[in-house]
Every structure is written in C-alpha cells, then in structure tokens.
Amino acid sequence: xxxxxxxxxxxxxxxxxxxxxxxxxxxxxxxxxxxxxxxxxxxxxxxxxxxxxxxxxxxxxxxxxxxxxxxxxxxxxxxxxxxxxxxxxxxxxxxxxxxxxxxxxxxxxxxxxxxxxxxxxxxxxxxxxxxxxxxxxxxxxxxxxxxxxxxxxxxxxxxxxxxxxxxxxxxxxxxxxxxxxxxxxxxxxxxxxxxxxxxxxxxxxxxxxxxxxxxxxxxxxxxxxxxxxxxxxxxxxxxxxxxxxxxxxxxxxxxxxxxxxxxxxxxxxxxxxxxxxxxxxxxxxxxxxxxxxxxxxxxxxxxxxxxxxxxxxxxx
Amino acid sequence: xxxxxxxxxxxxxxxxxxxxxxxxxxxxxxxxxxxxxxxxxxxxxxxxxxxxxxxxxxxxxxxxxxxxxxxxxxxxxxxxxxxxxxxxxxxxxxxxxxxxxxxxxxxxxxxxxxxxxxxxxxxxxxxxxxxxxxxxxxxxxxxxxxxxxxxxxxxxxxxxxxxxxxxxxxxxxxxxxxxxxxxxxxxxxxxxxxxxxxxxxxxxxxxxxxxxxxxxxxxxxxxxxxxxxxxxxxxxxxxxxxxxxxxxxxxxxxxxxxxxxxxxxxxxxxxxxxxxxxxxxxxxxxxxxxxxxxxxxxxxxxxxxxxxxxxxxxxxxxxxxxxxxxxxxxxxxxxxxxxxxxxxxxxxxxxxxxxxxxxxxxxxxxxxxxxxxxxxxxxx
Numbered sequence: 160x161x162x163x164x165x166x167x168x169x170x171x172x173x174x175x176x177x178x179x180x181x182x183x184x185x186x187x188x189x190x191x192x193x194x195x196x197x198x199x200x201x202x203x204x205x206x207x208x209x210x211x212x213x214x215x216x217x218x219x220x221x222x223x224x225x226x227x228x229x230x231x232x233x234x235x236x237x238x239x240x241x242x243x244x245x246x247x248x249x250x251x252x253x254x255x256x257x258x259x260x261x262x263x264x265x266x267x268x269x270x271x272x273x274x275x276x277x278x279x280x281x282x283x284x285x286x287x288x289x290x291x292x293x294x295x296x297x298x299x300x301x302x303x304x305x306x307x308x309x310x311x312x313x314x315x316x317x318x319x320x321x322x323x324x325x326x327x328x329x330x331x332x333x334x335x336x337x338x339x340x341x342x343x344x345x346x347x348x349x350x351x352x353x354x355x356x357x358x359x360x361x362x363x364x365x366x367x368x369x370x371x372x373x374x375x376x377x378x379x380x381x382x383x384x385x386x387x388x389x390x391x392x393x394x395x396x397x398x399x400x401x402x403x404x405x406x407x408x409x410x411x412x413x414x415x416x417x418x419x420x421x422x423x424x425x426x427x428x429x430x431x432x433x434x435x436x437x438x439x440x441x442x443x444x445x446x447x448x449x450x451x452x453x454x455x456x457x458x459x460x461x462x463x464x465x466x467x468x469x470x471x472x473x474x475x
Numbered sequence: 476x477x478x479x480x481x482x483x484x485x486x487x488x489x490x491x492x493x494x495x496x497x498x499x500x501x502x503x504x505x506x507x508x509x510x511x512x513x514x515x516x517x518x519x520x521x522x523x524x525x526x527x528x529x530x531x532x533x534x535x536x537x538x539x540x541x542x543x544x545x546x547x548x549x550x551x552x553x554x555x556x557x558x559x560x561x562x563x564x565x566x567x568x569x570x571x572x573x574x575x576x577x578x579x580x581x582x583x584x585x586x587x588x589x590x591x592x593x594x595x596x597x598x599x600x601x602x603x604x605x606x607x608x609x610x611x612x613x614x615x616x617x618x619x620x621x622x623x624x625x626x627x628x629x630x631x632x633x634x635x636x637x638x639x640x641x642x643x644x645x646x647x648x649x650x651x652x653x654x655x656x657x658x659x660x661x662x663x664x665x666x667x668x669x670x671x672x673x674x675x676x677x678x679x680x681x682x683x684x685x686x687x688x689x690x691x692x693x694x695x696x697x698x699x700x701x702x703x704x705x706x707x708x709x710x711x712x713x714x715x716x717x718x719x720x721x722x723x724x725x726x727x728x729x730x731x732x733x734x735x736x737x738x739x740x741x742x743x744x745x746x747x748x749x750x751x752x753x754x755x756x757x758x759x760x761x762x763x764x765x766x767x768x769x770x771x772x773x774x775x776x777x778x779x780x781x782x783x784x785x786x787x788x789x790x791x792x793x794x795x796x797x798x799x800x801x802x803x804x805x806x807x808x809x810x811x812x813x814x815x816x817x818x819x820x821x822x823x824x825x826x827x828x829x830x831x832x833x834x835x836x837x838x839x840x841x842x843x844x845x846x847x848x849x850x851x852x853x854x855x
Contacts, residue, residue, distance in 0.1 A: 198567040198575040205565040212607065225843040228850050239613075246520035246614050249687055252828055256835065263836055267843040283514055283609065294690030299676075301684055325685040333688070336516025341609045348607055356606070368538070368550065375554030376561070376599050383555075383562045407569045408711075412718030415563050415580065419587065419719070420727045426555040430548050442550065453842075453849045460838045471831050 198407060199395045206388040209380065215274070219349045224269040226350040231359035233454045234351060237461045238343040244465060245339040251328060252475040253468055254335040260464065261342035268350050275349075279341045288334035295326030302326060353377050361444050371442035379425075386421060390414050511579070511661075511668055511704075512604070513619055515612030518671060519679045519688045527617030533625060534598065540591040556592060557599035560584060564600065568711050576711050581623055581664075582631030582657035583716045587723070587730065593628035618671050622664040631660025645724025653720045658713040662704050669693075669700035 220227060226234060245257050265275045294300060296308075302323035309320035347356065354374055361370040394410060541549055560580060567575035585593040598620045604610040611619045639652030673693030676686040689696070723730060 198569040201567040201575060202565060205567070208608075209565075223850055225846050228846050242515075242613060243520065246515065246523070249681070256828075256832060259832065260835060260839065263839045267839065278609075287514060287516070291690060294686065299690050299692075300686065325681075326690075329685050329687075329690060333516055333690075337514040337612060340515035340612055340614065344606060344609060344613055353607075366538075371550055372554045372557065372595070372599060373602070375550060376557035376596075377603060379555055379558040380561050380603065383558045384565075387562050387566075404569045408714055409718055411566055411568045411578075412715040413722050415566065415578070415583070415715060416719035416722035416726070418562065419559060419583075420723060420730065422555045422559045423727075423730060426548075426551040429551040429555070433551065451849070453846045456845060457842055460842045464835050464838055467831050467835055471828070474827060 196395055196398050196402075196407075198411070199391045199398075203388055203391050203395070206384045206391070209384045213381065216349055216352070219268075219270055220352050222269045224267065224350075226264060226268040226346060228453065229457055230448050230450055230454045231351050231355045232362060232448055233450065233458060234347055235356065235359050235363070237458065238347045240461070240465065242340050242343050244468065245336055245343075248468070248472055249332060250472055250475040251331055251335065253472050254332060254339060256468060256471065257339045258335065258342060261339065261346060264346055265342075265349075268346070270346075270349055275345065278345055280338050283341060284334040284338035287337055288330055291330035291333045292322075295322050295330045297321050297323055297326075300326035300329060358444065359448065362448055367442045367444055370444070379422075382425075383418065383422060387414065387418055390417070511619070511623055511665060511708075512601075512611030513615040513622075513668060513671070515614045517612075517675070517689045518615055518618060519675060520614060521679070522671070522675070523612075523614045523617055525617075526621060527614075530598075530617045530620050530625075533594065537591040537594040541589075541595060544589075552588075553592065553595050553599070556584060556588060556596035557603075560596045561600035561603055564604070568715060570707060570711060576708055578712055578715045579623060579627065579661060579708075580712070580716070581627040582635070582653070582660045582712070583719055585628035585632040585660075586635055586653055586656070586716070586720060590628045590632040593632075594624050597624035597628065618668070622667045622671075626667050627660045627664040629660075630663045631656040634659050644728065645721055649724075650717050650721055654713045654717040657716040658709045661712045662701065662709050665700045665704035665708070666697065669696040672696040672700070 241257065241260070245254065248254055248257065261279075262272070262276075266272060297304070297320060300323050302325035304321040305324045305327060307321040351359075357370045357373045357377075360373075361367055391414070541553065563578055563580045563583075566578050568578050569575050581593055581597045584596055588596075601611060601619050601624060602616065605613050605616055605619070633656075635652040635656030637652070638655055639649045642648040642652075670693065672689045672691060673696035675689035676692050679687040681687055691699075
C-alpha cells in the first residue's frame with residue numbers, strides 16, 4: 160500500500176472542509192501495545208487510505224490541466240506504452256529519463272509533487288532495493304568488487320564476500336522499474352475518473368459485462384470498506400485489557416464471515432433495485448469519446464519521445 | 476571463541492552460502508505487505524505478456540460458467556464479491572507478538588461461490604488494487620491472477636471437496652477440508668510465484684552474467700517463499716477460512732444451499748468467436764514482443780564494453796582503491812575520459828543525454844501549452 164497523504168501540509172487541501180475534520184486523529188496514532196489491537200489500527204489505516212485516495216483522485220481529475228483534457232483511450236494507450244517500454248529498458252540512464260518524463264507530466268497536470276513522489280517512490284521501490292541487495296553480493300552476481308565485507312580467504316571463502324558493481328546496478332535497475340510503472344499508473348488514475356478509464360476499456364472492445372462489474376465493484380469497495388471499518392472501530396473502542404492473539408484472530412475471521420453475509424444480502428437488494436429501475440440483464444454504456452486534434456498531437460509527440468528513448472537505449 | 480566462529484562459518488556457512496538469504500527473502504514478502512502481489516520489474520515482459528494473454532481464455536471460460544448459474548443476477552453478485560475480496564485483502568490478522576499478516580481469502584470465496592466465481596472476483600479485486608493502489612504490478616497482472624485467482628481457488632476448492640465429500644457444512648470433517656484446502660491452496664500459489672521468480676535469472680541475463688530481472692535462482696526463491704507461506708501466511712489463511720466457514724454455517728446456513736455454483740455442463744459457445752475483437756490485439760502484442768527484445772538487445776552492447784572494462788580493470792589485490800570503485804559503478808561514462816578520447820567520450824555521453832532530455836521535456840511542455848490553448852479556445 161502506498162503511504163497515505165499527509166493532510167496537514169498538503170496544498171491540495173480544499174477550503175470547504177472544516178478545520179476540525181482535518182485535524183490529525185490522535186487516537187489512531189497511539190499504539191496501545193498492551194492490548195494487542197495493533198492489527199485493528201493497521202486495518203483501519205488501510206480503509207482510511209481507500210477513502211483518502213478517492214478524495215484526492217477526484218480533486219486532481221477535475222483540474223483543467225494537461226492530461227485531464229485528453230481522451231482517456233489515448234491516455235490508456237500512451238501511458239501503457241511507456242510502462243511496456245520501461246519493462247524492456249535496461250539502461251539506468253533511460254530508466255531515469257522515463258522517471259523524469261513521468262514527473263514532468265505530473266507537474267504539468269497540476270498534481271501535488273510532494274504527494275506524487277511520496278506515493279510513487281517512497282515505499283515499493285525502496286523495499287525492492289533493500290530486497291535486491293543480497294542479490295548484489297558476490298554470491299549471486301559476479302563482477303568488480305565495490306564493497307568488501309569478508310576478505311578473500313576468510314572463513315574458507317576463496318573469493319571473500321563482497322558487493323559487486325554490476326550487482327548494485329542491477330539493484331538500482333530493479334528499484335527503478337516498479338517506480339516507473341507506478342508513476343505512469345498513478346498518472347492515469349489521478350487524472351482520470353474510474354468510470355472514464357473503464358469506459359475507455361469498453362470502447363477498446365473489453366466486454367461491457369466485465370466493465371459494469373468493474374464499475375460496480377469499484378463503487379461498492381467504498382460501501383464495504385465503510386462496513387468493515389465500522390466493525391473494526393467498534394471493536395477497537397470496546398477493547399479493554401489484553402486479549403490473546405487467538406481471540407483476535409477469531410474476531411477477524413468472524414468479521415470476514417459477517418462481511419460476506421452482509422455483501423450477499425446487499426447484492427440481492429441491489430439486484431432487485433436494478434430490476435425496479437428497468438435493468439434487463441444487458442449493461443448499456445453511455446460514454447462517448449471523441450478524438451480531437453490535441454489527442455493526435457499528444458500521440459505524435461509521445462511517439463517521438465519514445466523513439467528518442469529507444470535511440471538512447473542503443474547509445475547508453 | 477575465534478575457532479568456534481570459524482568452525483561455524485567453515486562447516487555451516489560455506490556449504491549453504493546461497494541459502495543464507497532464504498529467510499531474508501521470505502520475510503520480505505510478509506513485512507513488505509506484498510503477501511503474494513508480484514511488483515513490476517521483477518519478471519521479464521517476455522514472460523508477463525504471454526501470461527496475461529494466457530489468462531484471457533481462462534477469464535472467458537470463467538465468465539461462461541458463472542453466467543449459466545447466476546443468470547442476470549451475476550453483475551451485482553460478482554461485483555459485490557469482488558469488492559468483498561478487495562476489502563478482506565486489507566484485513567491485518569494478528570500472528571504473534573504484535574505482528575500481523577494479510578489474508579487472501581480466495582479459497583473462502585471458492586468454497587462459498589465455486590472456483591469460477593472466485594476467478595472473476597479475485598481478478599477484479601487484483602485489477603483495482605494494481606491500478607488504484609499500485610499493489611502488485613500492472614505488467615505482472617497476468618501472473619498475479621494466475622497465482623491468486625486461478626491456482627489458489629482451484630486447488631483449495633478441489634482439496635476441500637476431496638476431504639469434505641458430502642459432509643454437512645460446519646461439521647468437523649467439512650471444516651478440516653476447508654483448513655487443509657486453504658493451506659495447500661495458498662502454498663501452491665506461493666510455489667507458482669517462486670517458480671516464476673526463480674526462472675528469471677535462468678532465462679534473462681546480460682552478457683556479463685548479471686540478472687536483468689529477479690536475481691534469485693530457483694534454489695533460493697522456492698525455499699524462501701515456501702518458508703514464508705508454509706509457516707506464516709499459510710496457517711493464518713487456513714485459520715481465517717475455517718473459522719469464517721464455521722461462523723457462516725452457524726449464522727447463515729441458508730447461504731450454502733443457495734449459491735453453490737454447479738460445475739456440470741461445459742460451455743458450448745466458442746469464446747474465440749465471442750472475444751475476437753479482444754484476442755486479435757492481444758495476439759499482435761505477443762507478436763510484437765520480440766521487437767521489444769531488439770530494443771533492449773542494445774543493452775548487450777553496454778554490457779559487452781562493461782564486461783571488457785571489468786576484465787581490464789579487475790585487479791584482485793588493489794580493489795580497495797576509491798577510483799576503481801567509481802569506475803566500476805559508472806564505467807560507461809568515466810573510463811573513456813581517463814584514456815583514449817574515442818567517439819564515446821564522457822562529454823559526448825553526457826551531452827547526448829542532456830540534449831535528449833531537453834528535447835523530451837520541450838516536447839512535453841509544448842504539448843501542455845497547446846492543450847491548454849485548445850482548452851481555452853473551446854471555452855470561448
């Protein structure tokens with residue numbers, strides 16, 4: 160999960176929200192270690208992330224900036240092309256260039272840079288880098304020694320134990336790739352509303368049935384997250400003293416089961432409501448997209464950018 | 476004291492050098508909140524794109540199977556099930572000593588709604604996770620779906636069926652079936668993920684032998700993933716599934732009789748005909764994959780010179796020198812400047828990089844300005 164937005168110093172914080180709502184939740188930050196309810200705090204944190212994320216997506220997507228003005232189909236194709244290229248690219252210079260391209264697009268689309276960089280680079284790439292460090296040692300990657308840990312001959316190791324230069328390059332490459340992939344994915348998501356993304360997928364021949372499932376699932380994630388967070392919050396407030404881990408596990412599994420039962424009945428009700436409103440079993444799309452001259456300009460410019468990057472891949 | 480340390484290293488460390496990273500790699504998946512969501516960049520696109528394409532017929536078949544049973548009710552049921560699957564993947568379950576792990580719950584959905592419905596709902600949940608939260612890569616989406624939305628529910632479901640037989644819901648035999656089913660299901664999925672990781676260094680290597688994608692071979696990836704899932708994630712998922720099934724059997728037993736999707740009846744509709752419009756572009760993508768190979772193939776040139784320089788610059792006695800470290804880190808850019816000034820001098824490289832970047836930035840800014848102008852024009 161990406162780190163949450165820090166509401167305190169976010170310039171995107173709108174003025175129409177009362178200040179008491181923006182105050183940091185003190186109770187959430189207090190870790191009550193003795194009661195063993197950390198798992199509830201963690202789960203609650205995940206749920207609040209879901210809502211925060213949607214809130215900021217909505218804010219960014221309504222700005223009349225660069226990427227927001229484009230046809231969602233064009234955006235899906237172009238941003239996916241960048242992702243695909245980054246998967247194939249292996250030169251660190253080119254991968255850095257791709258990261259800069261994504262940052263430029265984010266800046267010109269009016270995204271808050273601090274928030275964007277934190278979302279993209281602060282978590283997953285860092286963890287991947289740490290995870291790849293053992294792979295950079297002489298055990299896995301041979302090459303020029305960069306940092307020696309054990310001298311040759313120590314403990315019977317003929318070559319010693321050291322980190323290699325090519326190993327570090329590999330670790331940097333591995334950390335850059337998920338970051339770039341995330342950069343472009345967030346660019347798409349933060350500048351386009353979910354229904355427009357799925358609408359674009361529908362007009363690219365994804366079955367309409369599937370698209371309506373995506374749309375409904377996305378909508379009901381918020382309803383179900385709300386249900387789940389209510390359950391967790393109630394439990395969090397009622398917990399006094401210390402509970403066994405087994406008892407807590409039982410609570411979590413009952414929450415899962417209860418949520419399933421609730422979602423089952425909810426789906427029946429939703430179906431009835433849909434039938435009442437004239438649903439015949441066949442989903443209909445109301446989205447219509449038009450390619451304008453700026454979309455074509457955007458495509459051409461990005462083809463040129465990709466060609467420059469491919470040429471760079473040959474050079475570096 | 477020193478002798479004993481040397482003894483440990485000589486007889487324990489040396490024989491299992493590579494395996495020392497096993498617990499480290501295994502813990503990464505648990506601590507990193509990844510559970511089994513493979514991020515982008517760890518698997519080569521030459522493997523992830525075929526995996527994505529291979530998933531298309533699986534989804535099509537799953538759709539047809541589910542459609543038969545649920546008729547037009549399928550949209551809200553599957554959507555709610557996907558939302559449910561998404562939400563329970565966010566549940567932190569306490570393990571021990573204040574630590575917690577994530578539940579997956581694919582086997583739970585498979586037991587209640589059948590494996591085909593689990594395929595659709597878990598895949599949808601994974602898609603939203605990948606697109607909205609960056610949990611699990613977009614390129615790696617095919618593999619993530621294969622592991623968590625196909626292998627896990629199917630093995631879990633059939634093992635559950637095998638053990639539970641026709642026993643009533645909530646009986647101890649039934650619960651034993653769901654426990655073993657979900658334990659084996661998640662472990663088999665983890666095994667598949669570890670094989671996907673482990674084959675990368677075998678298949679994709681730069682000319683100097685460095686791994687281009689995941690650096691860990693099968694001998695490391697399999698034990699580490701199996702350690703993490705056999706000891707932590709597996710039991711947790713099994714306990715949660717079993718307890719949840721027991722709760723539903725007690726609180727809402729009518730659910731079991733209603734919604735079990737019958738697997739009988741093969742679909743007669745050819746999905747190739749039905750999804751032709753989607754399969755053709757996917758096919759084109761697969762055909763184009765080798766072109767990507769050509770694009771990345773140039774990196775071989777880079778590695779070739781790198782290797783050469785490594786061979787020249789590698790002096791085992793003097794590798795502590797700081798200058799050598801820098802050369803090793805950036806051989807392509809600094810070494811030519813030291814000696815002969817061939818075409819690819821340091822200045823030339825940096826200059827071309829700067830020119831390229833300025834060109835790209837200029838294009839992006841130009842596009843932005845033009846789009847803004849066009850937008851203003853529209854408003855007028």
